[in-house]
Amino acid sequence: MAAGATSMFRDFLRRLLKNRLAVAGAVVVSFLFVVAAYPSAFARHDPSRIDVRKILEPPSADHPLGTDELGRDVLSRMVHGARISMEVGFVATGIATAIGLVVGLIAGFYGRWVDGVLMRFVDIMLCFPSFFLILAVIAFLGPSIINIMAVIGLTSWMGAARLVRAETLSLKERDFVSAARAQGAGNLRIIFRHILPNALAPILVWATLGVAGAILVESSLSFLGIGVQPPTPSWGNILTAGKDNIEFAWWLSVYPGLAILVTVLGYYLLGEGIQDAADPRLKGR
């Protein structure tokens, strides 16, 4: 069993490494992890040091990406902002995945009215223009990073729930589940030992794409002024400054957006690559 699992994983890894776009995505994501873990190694300046003599300076040798409206170094702010984006992306997606797993497993496994009630709830949640709801809740609770993570997580789990439910529905009819039941395994054991591990690949793919989505939502919120609050740097709130100074300082608009684009693209490519490698039959679809 253990040997079989290892070789399956090795096959998966080999297929993943053959996919050049997926490798590119993985490189981007790993690089971001390093930047987020050691921001001071990449930022030459203190991200919150204000210098009134250097307001809105275009890119130069000392400030490769220019300075903002308070004379702060844009590159340093972006490097520190990377950490915030990654944290929000991961925690929010973690919350969403956890809820989705629980709801999907329960609905799929127990079926009948439990399934009916939970799936109607999912339908209701899907009807909200979720960005409206996120906006309302953050504005009311106050835009702390914890609140942002929680609200994004609480409004984005429905896709995961549907996915897990569908997987569970098909897995619970398989022979190995019947075999486990015949051996006297209880519901919980079947769910955690037999169904959950087999549903992990699609969830991993969903979560990888989910991190990208959460980063996008966080940056939109910060851009609108109700996400990460200055002086804490985030890619979204640097872009707000870019919009306010749109006539004089293009570098404030161009670079942070580029960082978001590359990050999100990295996660998408990695997620797609994992999907293709986990289920080669679906490749190119």
Add this chain to the structure above:
Amino acid sequence: MLRYIARRLLLTVPLLIGISLISFLVIHAAPGGPVEMATDLNPKVTAEARERLRAYYGLDQPVHVQYAQWLGRMATLDFGQSFSRDGRQVSEKIGERIPVTLSINVLSMLLIFLVAVPLGIYSAVRKDSWFDRISTVAVFTGFAVPTFWLALLLMILFGVKLGWLPISGLVSLEYDSLGPAAKVWDRTSHLLLPVFVSAFGGLAGFSRYMRSNMLEVIRQDYIATARAKGLPERKVVFRHAMRNALLPFITILGLSVPGLLGGSVIFESIFAIPGLGQLFYQGVMSRDYPLIMGALVIGAFLTLIGNMLADVGYALADPRIRTE
């Protein structure tokens, strides 16, 4: 068919009630209400005056009573009065904004449809060609572009550097003094960037979706039959394959309503467009409860209508669905 539509309409009622209940609870559970917003900065306001204000807004009642009252008014389509200074009817305030948001969204859907369908078909027919590869990379990039950033870049390019297009509002200040042709161009030029930006986000997803539908359909037996009987490839692609590949597309168009509405908050705030998204944003910032509730319910209602139109459209287009 009519019975099907009627049943779907009936089903939306419990969904709407569920949506409004959740919205109501979320909004009212949050700390700090409109009374606090209005009085916190004014030390002269007495506790008694606050209570009076709270009673005036009906906020002194327990939440379930407030919800019951709100629901009762909703039954007569009365959304209540806005808490803001002007104190106008919420239905009126939302009503004048909806055409703006809806028309931009309809235009951008049209644009999405016109670009994504041919792009998806061509990629699928020429699978693994250079065109397909480039468009695949472009599509992924399109997924990843934050729309507000794209808006900023376009504003810098066309508004600031080139000076070709206006970057805010729906019409220019001197709109009223323009001639008829100039008026049309004025409106169009104000709409170009917002429509393009709101369409861009959907473009990637839809063309990808069209491509995979097309790939699915092309493998079917009836396509092989069509080819075997010697039909030209054009006919096979556009008559037999495209029509079937378009079917699931209808559903997705319906499902994209909440995303488009949510996106309207962003592009309306960037381009200073007086639409539903901007109104909602202002309402949230000033804790205008009736307005927020109204906008959330209307948004959900539009979503449900979108879903229903999609299902009905699908049933009309695909006889296999109708018999079920």
